[in-house]
Amino acid sequence: MNTTPPTLSTPPPAEPKRLNFFERYLSLWVLVCMIVGVGLGKLLPGFIATLSKLEFGQGSQVNIPIAVLIWLMIFPMMLKIDFGSLGSIAKKPKGLFITLFVNWLVKPFSMAFLAWVFLQHVFASWIEPEMARNYTAGLIILAAAPCTAMVFVWSYLTDGDPAYTLVQVAVNDLIMLVAFAPIVMFLCGVADVIVPSKVLITSVVVFIVIPLAAGFLTRKALLKSHGGEWLEQSFLPRFQPVTVVALLATLVLIFAFQAENLTSKWVAVILLAIPIMMQVYFNSSLTYLLMRWCKVPHDIAAPGALIGASNFFELAVAVAITLFGPSSGAALACVVGVLVEVPVMLSVCRVCNASRGWYQRGAGI
Secondary structure, eight states, rough: OOOOOOOOOOOOOOOOOOOOOHHHHHHHHHHHHHHHHHHHHHHHHHHHHHHHOOOTTTTTTOBBBHHHHHHHHHHHHTTOOGGGGGGGGGOHHHHHHHHHHIIIIIIHHHHHHHHHIIIIIITTTOOOHHHHHHHHHHHHHHTTBOOOOOOOOOOOOOOHHHHHHHHHHHHHHHHHHHHHHHHHHHHOOOOOOOHHHHHHHHHIIIIIIHHHHHHHHHHHHHHHOHHHHHHHHHGGGGHHHHHHHHHHHHHHHHHHHTTTHHHHHHHHHHHHHHHHHHHHHHHHHHHHHHHTTTTOHHHOOOOOOTTTOOBHHHHHHHHHHHHHHHTTHHHHHHHHHHHHHHHHHHHHHHHHHHHHHHHHTTTTO
């Protein structure tokens, strides 16, 4: 007779999301989008200029075509959020605290230091002192505005926890309302920083509130009519290609809008890209390692690292234009941040995915 006591088996861990064909080669698609976008901007300048002027109200700096594409990117992710689980996040606040620490106590100051080193010293022979200070101000403005909508895309690509990502973004938005202006004033030495409230409020409503409300209402209706299994197994997979296609279309528009800057000021673009890339990799690595040290789950750590490295470029560009003018070096620095961010963030996503096993071993998961 077999006297071996029964053992309790634990279910195998969930397999990380496997990237499809488009997602695996996103870096290549970004290059293609850049070529197509710049080509459209040079060949059809009138049409592209008309598209760039379509905003949610005069002076909002929130472009309607890009907003629609971002909705298409993040709506499927909003559908995945179990809104009933948001309250449980208070029981595991370490990931949120680390994200806030890097975003507000490290990121703006590290960017100010890197901008000072490279733009006012290392590249001093290529950049005039006054323009270097202008570029530095633009990079500080860029770093002082943490990312909002695009974080949901990065979270999706790293198989992040969508509910936790939502809380991280929401808390950052609340802090930005009170902390953005003082940080910019302190680091830039600008006496009167005018934060365009219309830009900030419109961006939060357009990129967060509207898709969040749409996702909540749609999820609630579908759960009631078809059940959770149908939602997860049949409905959501239909949206899988939508996020990537919308991201690529967004890139084409952004590159088209900035075609003139890319082709006429390419030396400045290259020089500005260097401290921006260093800042992204430094802050994302710091966040990721702190999360691992504090044993935060990977699906919280990866989006947290990406939040700490990306920027709210709509607000940054608007503030730079308000303070220094549309043709200023500060405005150009913020625009370069937009151009550099997506391919660099994709590389960070790739590192987070490739290091998942190493991360979980170190975090004891």
